[in-house]
Amino acid sequence: MTINYGVLLGFVPSNDSEVLLQSGQFEGVIRFRVDDLQKPIDNPENINWESYARGAVYALQNSGYDLRKVGIAYLLALENVNDLVISSVDNIQLDKSIENKYLGLENGILDPSAILLSRYGCLTFMDCKTASPSYVYFSELSKSQQLQGQLPFKILLALSGLQHNLPKKCGYNTRVLSAKRLPVLFCTLQAVKKHQIYFVMCVLEENLSRRAEHYFSEMKRVAKGELITCRDAWARGNLQELGQLISASGRSSILNYECGSKEMIQLYEILLKAPGVLGARFSGAGFRGCCLAIVESDRAEEAAAYVAAEYEKAQPELVSRIPANRRVLVCEPGDSARVILPDGDRLRS
Structure with a gap:
């Protein structure tokens, strides 16, 4: 999306x-x-x-x-x-x-x-092995009613004021390289039973065990392995369930994958407390840029004002670098680049 x-x-x-x-x-x-x-x-x-x-x-x-x-x-x-x-x-x-x-x-x-494959009103489900997308409508019961601007939620984009390039900070690449140290787990995911996976995780170095926990739990949240997945929640139009899964992904990024700077984590936590927010996480790796949240449409402006005020209290110097009208943006789903x-x-x- x-x-x-x-x-x-x-x-x-x-x-x-x-x-x-x-x-x-x-x-x-x-x-x-x-x-x-x-x-x-x-x-x-x-x-x-x-x-x-x-x-x-x-x-x-x-x-x-x-x-x-x-x-x-x-x-x-x-x-x-x-x-x-x-x-x-x-x-x-x-x-x-x-x-x-x-x-x-x-x-x-x-x-x-x-960026290149998204469609308005759909969740883009990407198979990274085959590089092939599939699309899930928001609420299968309302395909014909999904005109621009009529979805029952907004997206908050809250800017942190951090602008460094990711390659200049070793954190992101370090996380990726540490994840690549788990080839046995990654390559045998389909063949290994759940209890065997956790047994292997127990004997890994502590940080690698957390990386593995994040990797497998993200897969479960997206498509399979849990009673409720992002794909299912979106297809049924259940924003509460979708928001909970998005927030769980955000927490795992921080606790298990150990991504995020102090400022970005503060912003994430402020978003979770904002009125009408259903779920939040980093928009990317969490070392710069912004956090995003799914918010009830009729409370989007109230939530944006709350986030802007609270983050300014926490990080006044960073906030001063951001134009006042761009600190928290109220957005809607869009379409692909063209x-x-x-x-x-x-x-x-």
């Missing part, structure tokens, strides 16, 4: 191979050429706002695509102006190449999958 807030990237084709980047938020003018060989970033301290644009060129170059024309920013823009037809599934892998190989971030495919043409038509990714 995406939200109805995002970043607009305006782009025009040029007659040469130079990329020119300007931002309304960041200073400076960036220039580079699409026919220059882009090399992975060795030092995370060198990552800045232009890096994803260079990374998009890197990913396309290393996948054999010939770039002659120029678009301002990222994969979809470069593909559009170079007349490249690339599927969403292939773009997910290209984005993974940017993150893993160019930026040095050890993430998977869930983020780009949500190119918007000058005449208003939309091209899906």
